[in-house]
Amino acid sequence: MLEIELAGPGSRIAAAVCDGAILVAIFILLFIGSSALPSNPGAQSRWSTLVAVLVSLVVFLLIWGYFLLFEAFNDGRTPGKRLMGIRVVMDTGHRLTFTAAAVRNLVRVADAQPLFTYLLGLGLVLFHSQNKRLGDIVAGTIVVRDRPGDLQLAGMPDAASEREPIETGLPELSDAEFRLLDQFLERVDGLEGSLRRRFTAELATRFAPRFPRRDPDPDTFLVRLHSAEFDKRRGRLATRPGQGVGRTSIAAERFVMRKRGGWEAFRALAGEAERAGLKRLGAAAIPGFAAQYREVAADLARARTYGVDPRVIEYLERVVSAGHNALYGRHTSDRVQIGRLLLREIPAAVVAGRAYVLAAFLMFALPAVTGYLLIRERPAIAEEVLPGEMIARARAGGEHRAKGIGYAQAPSMYLPIVASHIITNNVQVAFFAFAFGSTAGLGTLVLLVMNGLFFGAVMGLFANYALAGWLLTFVVGHGVLELTAIFIAGGAGFRIAGAIIAPGDRTRRDALVLEGRLAARMVAAAVVLLAIAGTIEGLLSASDAPSVYKYFASAASAVFLFLYLRNGAIHQSMS
Numbered sequence: 001m002l003e004i005e006l007a008g009p010g011s012r013i014a015a016a017v018c019d020g021a022i023l024v025a026i027f028i029l030l031f032i033g034s035s036a037l038p039s040n041p042g043a044q045s046r047w048s049t050l051v052a053v054l055v056s057l058v059v060f061l062l063i064w065g066y067f068l069l070f071e072a073f074n075d076g077r078t079p080g081k082r083l084m085g086i087r088v089v090m091d092t093g094h095r096l097t098f099t100a101a102a103v104r105n106l107v108r109v110a111d112a113q114p115l116f117t118y119l120l121g122l123g124l125v126l127f128h129s130q131n132k133r134l135g136d137i138v139a140g141t142i143v144v145r146d147r148p149g150d151l152q153l154a155g156m157p158d159a160a161s162e163r164e165p166i167e168t169g170l171p172e173l174s175d176a177e178f179r180l181l182d183q184f185l186e187r188v189d190g191l192e193g194s195l196r197r198r199f200t201a202e203l204a205t206r207f208a209p210r211f212p213r214r215d216p217d218p219d220t221f222l223v224r225l226h227s228a229e230f231d232k233r234r235g236r237l238a239t240r241p242g243q244g245v246g247r248t249s250i251a252a253e254r255f256v257m258r259k260r261g262g263w264e265a266f267r268a269l270a271g272e273a274e275r276a277g278l279k280r281l282g283a284a285a286i287p288g289f290a291a292q293y294r295e296v297a298a299d300l301a302r303a304r305t306y307g308v309d310p311r312v313i314e315y316l317e318r319v320v321s322a323g324h325n326a327l328y329g330r331h332t333s334d335r336v337q338i339g340r341l342l343l344r345e346i347p348a349a350v351v352a353g354r355a356y357v358l359a360a361f362l363m364f365a366l367p368a369v370t371g372y373l374l375i376r377e378r379p380a381i382a383e384e385v386l387p388g389e390m391i392a393r394a395r396a397g398g399e400h401r402a403k404g405i406g407y408a409q410a411p412s413m414y415l416p417i418v419a420s421h422i423i424t425n426n427v428q429v430a431f432f433a434f435a436f437g438s439t440a441g442l443g444t445l446v447l448l449v450m451n452g453l454f455f456g457a458v459m460g461l462f463a464n465y466a467l468a469g470w471l472l473t474f475v476v477g478h479g480v481l482e483l484t485a486i487f488i489a490g491g492a493g494f495r496i497a498g499a500i501i502a503p504g505d506r507t508r509r510d511a512l513v514l515e516g517r518l519a520a521r522m523v524a525a526a527v528v529l530l531a532i533a534g535t536i537e538g539l540l541s542a543s544d545a546p547s548v549y550k551y552f553a554s555a556a557s558a559v560f561l562f563l564y565l566r567n568g569a570i571h572q573s574m575s
Contacts, residue, residue: 005314006131007086007143009122016118018080023062030055053420060424064431067108072101077146087146088136091513093321096141103516104139106523109435110443111135134438138496140513146318171232172210173225175253179309181207181226230257252306259299266292267319273326293323342528347568349521353491356498357522360433360490363445364452364483371456375464382461390458397467407474408542423534426482430489430526434496434519441497448490477541477550480557481533485526492522532557 034055070078076088076096088096088104111121111133121133130142173181184203204218207225215221269281269289278286300316350357375382382391393407400406429451436443462471495515503511536553 005145007084007145008131009125011084011086011145012125012131012143013122015078015080015084015086018083019067019078020080022079023066026062027059030058056420056424060427064105064428068101068105071096071105072098076101081143085145086143088141088143091140091142094325099517099520100139100141102523103520104135104141106431106520107135107138107435107438109432110438137509138438138512138516140509140516171229173207173229177207178229178253181222181229185222185226252303252308255302255306256308256312262292263296263299263316263319266296266323270319270322270326273323278326289323290327293320293327296320296323343564343567344571345568346521346525346528347564348572349518349568350488350491350525351565351568351572353495353518353522356491356494357487358491359494360444360448360487363448363490364455364487367449367452368456368459371453372460372463373456375457375460379461379464382457382464386454386457386461390461394461394465394467397462397465397470401467401470404544406542406544407471420534420538422537423531426485426530426534427527430485430523430530433486433489434492434523434526437493437496437519438500439497440500441494444490444493444497448486451486473547473550474541477553478533478537478557480554481529481561482537484561485529485533488522488529489526492519492526495519495522529561532560 034051067078071081071088074082077086081087088101090096090100108121111124112118113120121135124133124137125131128137130136132142136142171178181203184199200218200222204221207222208214211221211225215224269292273281273289278289281289296316297320300313300320303313303316397407429447433444433447436447459468459471462468496512496519499511499515500508506514536557540550540553
């Protein structure tokens with residue numbers, strides 16, 4: 001059985017602090033760089049606009065993509081995790097998939113509650129049997145210790161060491177003394193000059209009385225002594241009990257000495273195959289690699305039987321894990337068919353989850369109707385429930401309409417900024433709707449209900465001023481795609497909630513992982529629709545273009561949505 005060492009709360013918090021510091025430093029540099037740009041109108045205005053758009057997008061990508069992209073494309077390691085020697089893997093020990101990384105990091109906003117203090121996520125890590133936060137539970141991932149630099153064993157012989165060695169006599173050091181010498185030579189290069197010289201002299205003095213014919217240089221003496229003991233412990237005579245140690249202990253030492261060269265050779269090969277895929281090894285080498293994997297896995301079982309050093313057991317577990325991932329896991333070299341994913345699999349996930357999408361629509365629409373009727377019947381309530389800026393816009397709407405000014409009309413220079421801001425804001429709302437599904441759907445429900453009430457109340461407010469048509473002229477161009485995307489994201493959140501509340505015949509853990517993958521595709525569909533809707537809203541709805549163009553965009557987006565989902569339905573029926 002392969003055992004994996006879980007990362008503890010301390011290392012995970014330290015990694016998060018390191019990553020947070022990196023993000024803060026980047027944000028500060030962005031702020032300083034953008035502030036240094038000239039703000040005077042004229043020739044610099046277009047450049048300033050472009051920079052503002054780019055900064056907005058970079059900030060959004062850093063907030064939502066920093067952890068996702070590093071973990072998905074860097075073997076489950078962010079810079080902070082690499083520094084702390086930990087990584088994210090699947091529950092099975094396989095490498096982290098992109099979908100799992102996306103689910104894990106989108107749910108991060110739920111782990112960050114209450115009020116982004118991360119108390120919920122930290123509490124789960126402290127008390128969960130596998131140190132999991134919500135994101136790990138939904139994605140089916142764990143955080144494990146992983147120090148690649150510690151994988152090599154000291155004094156590694158070459159491949160020829162598998163042959164039976166020439167007899168060189170009995171070992172002259174006890175097991176404890178040899179382990180001390182072996183560990184010292186493994187770590188001596190990392191010591192400072194004065195500290196290294198002191199430890200070397202003390203260890204050489206300890207062994208010197210038994211070796212009168214020795215090299216006068218302490219460093220050379222210890223290296224030669226280690227080499228000589230190494231050869232003796234690989235010989236047949238090393239199995240004879242003696243010097244206060246039992247046959248099992250000596251057999252374990254001999255086993256490790258004879259096998260370590262092969263283990264290290266397989267470790268290097270497995271690491272390359274895990275990163276780049278088995279194809280990199282070549283078709284002719286794959287059967288041999290599989291045979292080596294079985295041999296090393298068998299060596300792991302033997303090592304446990306012999307009772308070898310726990311560090312060797314840990315080393316072998318990581319080597320076997322790398323070989324297992326290379327043979328049975330997904331590899332970064334596997335190519336994802338983006339066209340198939342976007343045009344078939346993502347809309348198919350939406351169609352498959354249409355019941356959840358319908359539930360999200362109702363949780364938005366019913367409060368929207370309620371808010372509209374409430375404001376229409378009792379106009380004075382608007383002063384208490386709606387922002388003052390919204391009420392001021394409604395009061396000034398008649399005058400703006402008479403002048404031919406749209407609801408949110410902006411100068412053409414700023415339309416790209418408006419578009420980027422709208423896209424990033426709406427995508428974040430979709431992410432929140434999905435992530436809060438991990439609260440058994442309560443957070444998703446509250447988000448949909450509150451947004452529905454606000455939308456209906458705003459429509460009622462403008463209707464009271466006879467400006468409903470004026471407002472709809474702004475909404476109609478992008479509204480079809482934008483609202484549908486919110487319903488899809490809410491449906492993804494309810495899908496997660498369904499796995500928690502009613503997992504059916506599956507275990508709750510399995511249901512969460514399986515439904516989480518489908519829900520992630522639904523969120524991807526919402527992001528696609530929101531990107532299109534935000535572009536329309538920022539460049540067309542907020543412009544002074546004639547109303548007919550906006551209504552045409554609405555009709556075109558409805559046709560696009562129908563064809564997109566229909567394509568997904570066809571794919572679902574064929575699969």
